[in-house]
Amino acid sequence: MVAVSENTVATEGASLRVKDVTKVFAARDSTAERMLALDAMSFAVAPGELVSIIGPSGCGKSTLLRLIGGLDFPTSGELYVGTEAITGPSSERGLVFQDPCLFPWLTVRRNIQAGLVALGVLREKRSEVNYFLRLVGLEGFADVYPHHLSGGMAQRVALARALITHPKILLLDEPLGALDAFTRMRMQDEVLDLWQARLTTTLLVTHDIDEAIYMSRRILIMTPRPGRVERSIEVDLPRPRDRSSAEFLDLRSEILKLFTSPVS
């Protein structure tokens, strides 16, 4: 892995701004009972930045990503990519879930090129498909159907599929959560490589503190019910990061303390 200073490479990413976003879910049977998922949440991500969001389950992390992805709409508040408001899903915001969600009826190659087909630019950009197949190391599996892939391989295909349309923002919703510890550590490096090659603005939702510290430049800590950003922690460690260095462990225990002691 190459250590790159994060602001020297030209970035493909755009800035992301979340402004006073509130999301209320109406309970199914009664309109009186409403669940406040996100409460006036605000934060900003600089172009090319890799930011992690950690928090206990049910704190609205996935809701937030769906809002940024344009798959759902906030009850109030605004979301901006650069200067444009988010009004719906778009190929400029790629999304990868914990479940790779590959289309099972398409081969690996066809899964990766799905975004190009959707945009109607497959003919011009066919060479990109081979480039991304090579990038995620799956040239040999181009014509294989997803049910033959291991979890790590499937997640790499999902990443390539999300990246092929050159999104300005990459949203990762616990993408490595279902992998075993070793695959997971290898994949963390691969995701970092992908990110450093393009410096796509990346938002990584995780509940693994080590992963957040290892990968991101900044960590947003969310509290549940209602979900809001409790703290923003800069991770100012040189890359590649050493998971057993003193600074790493200090930061880790500091964050752990935030979760174990009751937050006022």
Next chain:
Amino acid sequence: MLFAGNKVNEVAPLKESAQPSNVVEPPTGAQKKPEPPAEKRRWQIFFTVPLATATALAVHWLASRQEPPGETHLYTYLLSGLLVVSIVAVALQSLWSSDWMRGACPLIAAAVLLLAGWEMATSGFRWLPMPYFPSPAAVLQSLVTDRDLLFDSTCHSLLLLLCGYALGVAVGLFSGVCIGWSRQVRYWGMPLLKIVGPIPATAWIPLAMVLSPSAMVSAMALIALAVWFPVTMLTASGVSNTRAAYLDVARTLGAGRAFLIFRVAIPAALPSIFIGLFMGLGASFLTLVVAETVGVKSGLGWYVSWAQGWAEYRKVYAALLIMAAFFSTIMTALFKVRDRVLVWQKGVIKW
């Protein structure tokens, strides 16, 4: 075949008596019949067909002595041919034999023995009333002598079936996708589907006869109706049950509505759609035969009722045999298509 069975039984107790000393073996393993060595089994299996054929020939020879002379010897030729082929196969088995042949031998032998049993029950001992239950030799003879009319009937049936089925599938896929995808279409279409769909298509025959100028057209419409209901129902349920995550992923890739419907929802619904196609095919066979029996003046269904009118039951059986082959072939073809289209799915049912 009988001898082969005895041999296996002889070997089995010996092995089982040796088993109890082996205490470590789990009880299910101990109860399992020990398999004879592969070499030995192959020998026995290849002898089943000639033995069965010889038995059938002997039965036929004994039975046909009571028959009036003048019958053709087609059945004798058929069995003799099979006997020769099977003996050659036994002779050559050490040189060349395939797993397929080994697997098919017991089945072929059983089928031949069934024929022998049929012959014994009919022309042999005359246990069954005669005009209604002809001997296999008589059925084979009608099959050959009436081949022109049977071939013609099969062609007519095939044409009618394919037209009706194609129409039903086309309309069914269209309405199914609309109902499955659009909430508004579902609101208005679903009640209609639920009320009209379950009526058996054959129940519309009186109405179809009045409405349509030609029996062919009305039969085609009835077959299409029979196919339309299951295809629509299962297409709609498949499309509307598309995993939301697939649609979400496609949307974030920049997919428009056409992509979501044709490249996500329909492929995702294909397993369900094929169940509808199979159900529709079964319904179309039924409707075809009924329509041909009551209205249409051609086809296998017509042939059966026509032959019955002349009390030529041997022809009825001949037509039934053709139908079995005909429908089974079409079913197999659909399974082949399914296997090709759903190659991405694991664990599909084999035909």
